[in-house]
Amino acid sequence: MKIIVPMAGRGSRLRPHSLTVPKPLIPVAGQPIVHRLVKDIAKVLKQPIDEIAFVLGDPAFFGEDVVDSLKALANSLGAKASIYRQDQPLGTGHAIMCAKESLSGPAVIAYADTLIRANFSLDPEADAVIWVKQVDKPEAFGVVKLNSKQEIVELVEKPKEFVSDLAVIGIYYFKEVGVLKQQLQHVLDNNIVNGGEYQINDGIKGMMATGKVFKTGQVDEWMDCGNKAVTVETNTRMLGFLKSDGEEQMIAASAKINNSNIIEPCFIGENVILNNATIGPNVSIGDKCIIENATIKNSLIQTNTTIKNAHLDDAMIGNYVSYDGNFKAVSLGDYSVLE
Known part of the structure; x- marks a missing residue:
């Protein structure tokens, strides 16, 4: 199993804290956000992690100290660390393709601005799993649409009319991530953009169009680290969880x-x-x-x-x-x- 972590963004909503430290390296409850995220995913997967690929931004900001920290994180989980760079902020799909040399075999893709608490097994019949969380105001999120078999058939961004209350949290599993790579290459080659950027959703929609089965994986807790207010709240919630866990x-x-x-x-x-x-x-x-x-x-x-x-x-x-x-x-x- 591989974990792919796109984390090249500058975290502008968390300024001034992200002016000197990349947002995923800001500590919450004593550990950097990305460290907690990766460890929690590894715990949920309950299987060996062979490689963790990190997609970083400008080396002047994501310097050698960041690289050393991420390599130590991978090593602590018995995994190889691969470091890639996204030189331009061209979207989530583009960020993933910056790590295309690592896009083969089973993999989890996780964006490093959120923390989770979860305990479930991956559906062996699914070609892919999208982690979701039930929310009170789905119109503020990207949500999944399900069919009668509880398979994901559509991704809808900030729906004006009710589609579902299951929000996409930015963590995905692919039984063969090389299939996503093929679809994202098609997105890049054909200049398919949304909001001026290449999006992972267009690659996922391409997979769905070929009949790939997507299921949901629900998390118990979804904690954002996007700005100061929610990061302080996430710190509070995580401290409570850690105390309970002992x-x-x-x-x-x-x-x-x-x-x-x-x-x-x-x-x-x-x-x-x-x-x-x-x-x-x-x-x-x-x-x-x-x-x-x-x-x-x-x-x-x-x-x-x-x-x-x-x-x-x-x-x-x-x-x-x-x-x-x-x-x-x-x-x-x-x-x-x-x-």
């Missing part, structure tokens, strides 16, 4: 906790110093942060940041930030100073 060390042994109170669930990274602080619930603090005379809840703080005299709620703060003040629901990017 699978991860939530507070590093190297953290120094002085006259401070931690209200779980929280993630406290390596070599964090807490002085006269109340942390939690639902707070993630990255490595080497210093928190003094502060109350923080429902917030996500990255690494090497100093926070003093603060009362934070619903905050997202980047790396190497110096913050001293009485603002509350802040969003500060890397290397910011607010004193």
